Amino acid sequence: MKILGLSAFYHDSAAALLVDDRIVAAAQEERFTRKKHDSAFPTHSINYCLEEAGLTIDDIDHVAFYDKPFLKFERLLETYVAFAPRGFRSFRMAIPVWLREKLFQKDLLGTELKEMANNGFDPAEQLLFSEHHLSHAASAFYPSPFEEAIVLTMDGVGEWATTSVAHGKGNKLEVLREIHFPHSIGLLYSAATYYTGFKVNSGEYKVMGLAPYGEPRFKDLMMEHLIDVKEDGSFRLDQSYFDYCTGLTMTNDKFAKLFGEPVRDADEPLTQFHMDIAASVQAVTEEIVLRLARSLRKEFGIPNLCLAGGVALNCVANGKVVLADIFDRVWIQPAAGDAGGAVGAALATRYLNFGKERTVPNGLDAMAGSYLGPEYSQEEIEKQLTEAGGVFTTLSDDDLYDQTAKALADEKAIGWMQGRMEFGPRALGNRSIIGDPRSPAMQKTLNLRVKYRESFRPFAPSVLREDVGDWFELDDDSPYMLLVAGVKESRRKAMTAEEENLFGIEKLNVPRSDLPAITHVDYSARIQTVHKESNPRYHALISEFKKQTGCPVVVNTSFNVRGEPIVNTPHDAFRCFMGSDIEVLVIGNAFLRKEDQDPALALDYKNAFELD
Incomplete structure (x- = not known):
């Protein structure tokens, strides 16, 4: 039927x-x-x-x-x-x-x-x-x-x-x-x-x-x-x-x-x-x-x-x-x-x-991980990127994970588009902008320079399912980023009395844990557990990042700017890449660096979409 x-x-x-x-x-x-x-x-x-x-x-x-x-x-x-x-x-x-x-x-x-x-x-x-x-x-x-x-x-x-x-x-x-x-x-x-x-x-x-x-x-x-x-x-x-x-x-x-x-x-x-x-x-x-x-x-x-x-x-x-x-x-x-x-x-x-x-x-x-939307073959990805004027290198899987993990560790904002698009409001590692959660500057960078949105907005961590209990006060499945739990006590940094007295949003600039980019002012985080069975590529990338840095967590936010729907096609992703301060774009096995792109293709995305 x-x-x-x-x-x-x-x-x-x-x-x-x-x-x-x-x-x-x-x-x-x-x-x-x-x-x-x-x-x-x-x-x-x-x-x-x-x-x-x-x-x-x-x-x-x-x-x-x-x-x-x-x-x-x-x-x-x-x-x-x-x-x-x-x-x-x-x-x-x-x-x-x-x-x-x-x-x-x-x-x-x-x-x-x-x-x-x-x-x-x-x-x-x-x-x-x-x-x-x-x-x-x-x-x-x-x-x-x-x-x-x-x-x-x-x-x-x-x-x-x-x-x-x-x-x-x-x-x-x-x-x-x-x-x-x-x-x-x-x-x-x-x-x-x-x-x-x-x-x-x-x-x-x-x-x-x-x-x-x-x-x-x-x-x-x-x-x-x-x-x-x-x-x-x-x-x-x-x-x-x-x-x-x-x-x-x-x-x-x-x-x-x-x-x-x-x-x-x-x-x-x-x-x-x-x-x-x-x-x-x-x-x-x-x-x-x-x-x-x-x-x-x-x-x-x-x-x-x-x-x-x-x-x-x-x-x-x-x-x-x-x-x-x-x-x-x-x-x-x-x-x-x-x-x-x-x-x-x-x-x-x-x-x-x-x-x-x-x-x-x-x-x-x-729900198949909620990965129920369109996906694009490597051939179609390269065709759309070429038509858009993108300059890219096609890497093997191992090289792709290695180079992307290194870019993350270098505190670069990365557009990550893989496999089938997510169904629902959350990006779950197939249409995501990702970053290094250990970076004190990453939260502000993503909000103001990449997403063009209010500075108070928190970001979510994607964590390997097998490691979630070591970093957060949760040891359960949360594949859809629909549970908030605290950062583990052992990972927190206590705020001084002076820092506690700061006005609301000013507290955001105070590192509150080993993962400042995803730790909200109340030491909470909106957690996505990443499972090898439902998203092997995202799991492999975070595993490589863990291998290089010891950290099994990345920042994950939806691949779009404020007021824009999450990207669907490679062409959507390239436009968002060229209209924001995303520094690296990874679509399938295509790897793009911002400095390699034609500056004439840059777009003014900051005011391209209505406030959400």
């Missing part, structure tokens, strides 16, 4: 192809169109998935969409009726878009798919719709290494649900309970994102990165006024502080009065106040997630937990759950946001609509 899963029309459109019980391919539309969070019908992603499997749309048995547009429209109407007459301006702006585009998505999807088919595509028979949170839950449970698990999904909002609990066993998956809009932990976090001056639906991870610079001094205030959290983790938001139901913003004047400052403009400097707001909403989120996890383990007694939904990308909260030992094992869908809904819709169709038997994956899981 061949099932194509789709997510589209809101943000992060994507396609995923399931052939029998194997996820053959998955990709986000933004990687092809180069438009961040592209929400358009995922034509390029569909074409890639089909091409990867050697299929056409005529070979597909069913297409599964990740949510139900009519239920979303029902929520929109009921919300406006409930809050009437407030919100008429927002209603007046939203309804024409829904009537013109979103309400008739079934027709739109059918039309687009029929145009791609040669022998006819019958939407009435072949097009199916899953519910939003069921798609998330399916994306988390079915690829997981568990025969049975509790599945917790948390995001902004799907159709109605914002938080849901499901029970998965074998090929069965049942949603047991839900918290409904407008009560949403994801929307609370987005409200804080908006209030601190970042862009909603893309800036939430900045708030998470900013939180360690602050103190959670507003946590009690938030839990007293904004959100009522019960002992079991269920919650309700006081809507008098928010504007997302009826207005055009996330928060209102009452929200600003509660905290004593107006909404920050994006170009205003960050102050300790904003850092404390970030720390506080992060602390509230962690409290809710921990209470939910504890109550679910106590109620069901099931030892395994799966997580999905946008809130599951909050790797700090995930790390707290793992380190609390509430569940024996935790597995998180690497594409936890809406893009992953495409995978979930396809899996839900196979197992729930058609009752196919499920085989629990061997090894890590069934």
Whole structure:
């Protein structure tokens, strides 16, 4: 059975192809169109998935969409009726878009798919719709290494649900309970994102990165006024502080009065106040997630937990759950946001609509390391680089690892593009910019000169799985960079009293461990464990770096600049290389040094993309 899963029309459109019980391919539309969070019908992603499997749309048995547009429209109407007459301006702006585009998505999807088919595509028979949170839950449970698990999904909002609990066993998956809009932990976090001056639906991870610079001094205030959290983790938001139901913003004047400052403009400097707001909403989120996890383990007694939904990308909260030992094992869908809904819709169709038997994956899981996107042959790499005017040397594998490890040890920023592109928001060693974590200057260099982004943003370590316990307070698998844990005590450097008193971001310049480039101000790190089985080339490179330096860790950040989607093609990689201060580019076995390139090919990438 061949099932194509789709997510589209809101943000992060994507396609995923399931052939029998194997996820053959998955990709986000933004990687092809180069438009961040592209929400358009995922034509390029569909074409890639089909091409990867050697299929056409005529070979597909069913297409599964990740949510139900009519239920979303029902929520929109009921919300406006409930809050009437407030919100008429927002209603007046939203309804024409829904009537013109979103309400008739079934027709739109059918039309687009029929145009791609040669022998006819019958939407009435072949097009199916899953519910939003069921798609998330399916994306988390079915690829997981568990025969049975509790599945917790948390995001902004799907159709109605914002938080849901499901029970998965074998090929069965049942949603047991839900918290409904407008009560949403994801929307609370987005409200804080908006209030601190970042862009909603893309800036939430900045708030998470900013939180360690602050103190959670507003946590009690938030839990007293904004959100009522019960002992079991269920919650309700006081809507008098928010504007997302009826207005055009996330928060209102009452929200600003509660905290004593107006909404920050994006170009205003960050102050300790904003850092404390970030720390506080992060602390509230962690409290809710921990209470939910504890109550679910106590109620069901099931030892395994799966997580999905946008809130599951909050790797700090995930790390707290793992380190609390509430569940024996935790597995998180690497594409936890809406893009992953495409995978979930396809899996839900196979197992729930058609009752196919499920085989629990061997090894890590069934996501293939999340390396599900396009890859390029050495011949195609060299062709694209030559067309772009790149000057390169083709090296053997051994020479490639040796030369790249030496460049890392020389504190050079390296663009590293290998194999299949990652599916989901994290670069996991196939579309990465890498550096030496021992360098005190690397964090600032990568932020300001390579990524062109805010200086406070932390970087993640990629560490050999066999060495993770020697360097971090974690001795578990974290292949998808979705867990935060502390740097091991023996690797830390104590800060002086004078250094402790520095203003938030100034602390970043103080080396806090043997790995200053990846150690956040609270001695934490967002860890990716690198496994020989799922990424042999990345594992080999880090092993060579360890051989040369004694360090089994590299800095890993996504191969892009601020506001740009992660690179897909060799041509994308070369453009980013020539538009930033990346000093070495490695694509397949092609090795490029910046000083060897034609200076006329340099690009001004600093302002090429909109702020994210």
